[in-house]
Amino acid sequence: MKRPVFLGLFAQPPKALQIVLAALPFVLLLVAYLVASDIRLEANPNDKLLPSVGQMVDAIDRLAFQPDRRTGDYLFWQDTLSSLQRLLTGLGLSTLVALTVGVMMGAFNGLFVLGNPFLTFISMVPPLALLPILFISLGIDEVGKIALIFIGTFPIMTRDVALSVRGMPKELIIKAKTLGASDFAVVGTLLLPQIMPRLITALRLSLGAAWLFLIAAEAIASTDGLGYRIFLVRRYLAMDVIIPYVLWITLLGFLMDLLLRILLKWRYKWYQG
Amino acid sequence: MTRLLHIEDVYKSYGDKLVLDNIDLTVSQGEFCTVVGPSGCGKSTLLRLILGQEEPSEGRIEIKGQQGALPDRTRGIVYQRYTLFAHKTVLENVMLGRTLTEGQWWNPWYRNKSHVEEAMEFLRRVRLEDAAGKYPHELSGGMQQRAAIAQALIMRPPILLMDEPFGALDPDTRSDLQLYLLELWEKEKLTIFFVTHDMQEACFLGTRLLVLSQYYSDDRGMGADVKRGGKIVSDHALPKMATSTEVMNSEAFRALIEQVKKEGFDPDFRQHVKDFNLKHPDSFQTLLQSEYNAGQ
Ligand SMILES: Nc1ncnc2c1ncn2[C@@H]1O[C@H](COP(=O)(O)OP(=O)(O)O)[C@@H](O)[C@H]1O
Numbered sequence: 094m095k096r097p098v099f100l101g102l103f104a105q106p107p108k109a110l111q112i113v114l115a116a117l118p119f120v121l122l123l124v125a126y127l128v129a130s131d132i133r134l135e136a137n138p139n140d141k142l143l144p145s146v147g148q149m150v151d152a153i154d155r156l157a158f159q160p161d162r163r164t165g166d167y168l169f170w171q172d173t174l175s176s177l178q179r180l181l182t183g184l185g186l187s188t189l190v191a192l193t194v195g196v197m198m199g200a201f202n203g204l205f206v207l208g209n210p211f212l213t214f215i216s217m218v219p220p221l222a223l224l225p226i227l228f229i230s231l232g233i234d235e236v237g238k239i240a241l242i243f244i245g246t247f248p249i250m251t252r253d254v255a256l257s258v259r260g261m262p263k264e265l266i267i268k269a270k271t272l273g274a275s276d277f278a279v280v281g282t283l284l285l286p287q288i289m290p291r292l293i294t295a296l297r298l299s300l301g302a303a304w305l306f307l308i309a310a311e312a313i314a315s316t317d318g319l320g321y322r323i324f325l326v327r328r329y330l331a332m333d334v335i336i337p338y339v340l341w342i343t344l345l346g347f348l349m350d351l352l353l354r355i356l357l358k359w360r361y362k363w364y365q366g
Numbered sequence: 367m368t369r370l371l372h373i374e375d376v377y378k379s380y381g382d383k384l385v386l387d388n389i390d391l392t393v394s395q396g397e398f399c400t401v402v403g404p405s406g407c408g409k410s411t412l413l414r415l416i417l418g419q420e421e422p423s424e425g426r427i428e429i430k431g432q433q434g435a436l437p438d439r440t441r442g443i444v445y446q447r448y449t450l451f452a453h454k455t456v457l458e459n460v461m462l463g464r465t466l467t468e469g470q471w472w473n474p475w476y477r478n479k480s481h482v483e484e485a486m487e488f489l490r491r492v493r494l495e496d497a498a499g500k501y502p503h504e505l506s507g508g509m510q511q512r513a514a515i516a517q518a519l520i521m522r523p524p525i526l527l528m529d530e531p532f533g534a535l536d537p538d539t540r541s542d543l544q545l546y547l548l549e550l551w552e553k554e555k556l557t558i559f560f561v562t563h564d565m566q567e568a569c570f571l572g573t574r575l576l577v578l579s580q581y582y583s584d585d586r587g588m589g590a591d592v593k594r595g596g597k598i599v600s601d602h603a604l605p606k607m608a609t610s611t612e613v614m615n616s617e618a619f620r621a622l623i624e625q626v627k628k629e630g631f632d633p634d635f636r637q638h639v640k641d642f643n644l645k646h647p648d649s650f651q652t653l654l655q656s657e658y659n660a661g662q
Binding site for chain 1: 417419436437438439441442443445447448449451452453462463465466467471472501502503517518521523
């Protein structure tokens, strides 16, 4: 039997080809950019739209490795730190709520009936529409931004956890009861540990939304942060800063996702899917 | 012998569908009670009612004189699937009952030496001591079922319920585990309520064989408007046979299988409720007048 290498339902690309295939779209995009940038800069050396790699490296070098003339800060790292702090605080709170409230709601029918309609309702509120309210009521410093990330992510995560707990085989809960477990012991020894991998998955899926809300909040009212910087330099059409910042944000998001994936693989071997 | 389980006038319906139809049953301590019947006759439903997983639509179910309790320590359970807790090692799974009732389940570092020793002893009895540190997904189906049996037995439940526990196993493992369960039953003086759709298995394992079936007739007639659910159509006391698969080849065993097949599995053979073979000493039957109109 001969399996096709690339085309067809039963194709099985060999390892080397897999790497080439995976890299191909990236390489194509990069080449297309370099060529386009070259052509435009050839025509007009002051063109700002598609800066060359050298220009971007210069810009980042200025922001990351030389202190700012006005404040003395290393802006790139200052921005990164501020943004990550907001993002992680917001997501951390969401995760905590999803784990406690979500598991309790999933485990106890009464709490589910109490909380589910309300959660469904607030998960429908577009968080960005709440932004003005948050800024007016909580102020434009950290609390408002963290609140936006929290409100944008916790309802869906909590609902996901609650529904997953409810979806667990009843047989497992009954088995625990026949082994003498109290209701809280069922939650603590069975539901909580078994939901952890699911929670990590929910967190991974929320990363994108969290970044969106972070950048939006920073763009509107902030004095530092990755999103703030992008929208600040936009006024000068400083694509040599914007493009590296976008790449950096993408990389950070990718790394977080990777870390969670590794955690899932390493800590929850028994979890399939 | 004490009456462990007492079921009287139990009905169970789901919406319009009547699944269990006036079930009467008493099970004594020490009995190995097997329930067999065609698929869909309500065997698992009956087991779920006894377990307290679901409530009967009508009727009484008593365990040790206690009526209608939610699932608790009075009944152990071994399912066909969902047998072990995937996030715990085999040892932790077997120990779990002890940790939950006598230990500190909230403390992940909690280890009680006597619990570990007891669990290891149970693992030895199910010949799994080498797998103590493994996770369930690293075990074969047969090993998982053995661990699940140990997990249930460590709590010494007054009655052990088993819902097709060997249904997903290959024939060799299956007959291994059957022999093994008989051995355990004898040694530990267990009371077992065992549901299966496999006649061989039911006849081989049980000291008492119940046939549950929707194929019977009564004085309600055969009209399409008569809703009829599963009933215990025969109740055999089986001689405790030698614990070897040899008996399966004996003439008596084959005759028994033939009889069970006819009583329970043949849609064209419908006994009247008054003619059911209910010879077991614990057997009783409370018929409604509509079912058996004796007087007239
Ligand atoms: N939760 C339920 N809701 C509706 N119908 C059910 C439910 N559980 C079982 N049934 C029905 O009850 C009948 C008996 O089911 P079951 O007890 O599983 O049969 P058995 O175990 O004998 O094969 C089946 O026809 C099934 O469709």
